[in-house]
Amino acid sequence: MSQLVIIRHGQSQWNLENRFTGWVDVPLSAQGIEEAKAAGEKLKAYHFDEAYTSDLQRAQHTLQYILEGIEQTSIPVTRNLALNERMYGDLQGLDKADTAAKYGAEQVHIWRRSYDIAPPGGESLKDTADRVIPYLEAEILPKLRAGKNIIIAAHGNSLRALVMYLEGMTPEQILAFEIPTATPRVYELDADLNVQSARFL
Secondary structure (H helix, E strand, C coil): CEEEEEEECCCEHHHHCCECCCCCCCCECHHHHHHHHHHHHHCCCCCCCEEEECCCHHHHHHHHHHHHHCCCCCCCEEECHHHCCCCCHHHCCCEHHHHHHHHCHHHHHHHHHCCCCCCCCCCCHHHHHHHHHHHHHHHHHHHHHCCCCEEEEECHHHHHHHHHHHHCCCHHHHHCCCCCECCCEEEEECCCCCEEEEEEC
16 A cells, blocks of 8 residues: 655745746745645645655745655655646736636636647646656656655646546546645555545645
8 A cells, every 4th residue: 555645836926816827937925835834734644755746846845845844854855847737828927817808718718627728839738647647657656556655746737637547537527626725635545556545634
């Protein structure tokens, strides 16, 4: 048996400002820092062998606050852009309400919540999954199969790709699946990496 914990970063400054973020490297907000610290409190009873995070500071700092909170800062941490948020292309930095006013709320909803339609210059959720899943299979699953406990701090859409894979969800199911900021989701996996349980803390 192994444990996998996934966690979306705490609120970022652009989450607070209601802007499309994607690959723009914005920091956590003051609330996001507190959310990350609170996640550490929830994970006090857990032991991890390794940690993974994206190439973006909001996920890296969330992980850092968690590891400090659970006094496990000495474990190996791997950062990789494969775990980055979905790239929003031309929408990055734009206010979401202003974008809806410019392009129409229905078009923005399609860009945000369809599986395989990308915003201009950006990625769809399918594109995001196409980079996340090979990385998961090559780098993380072998360690889980070996019985290691892993924590991954990343982003709403890169984590949706992981959840879809692990839980066997359809594209329609994963699009409706919400991943709150800084809320750990714990997986208990058997030796064949079948999910025995999955829950938010």
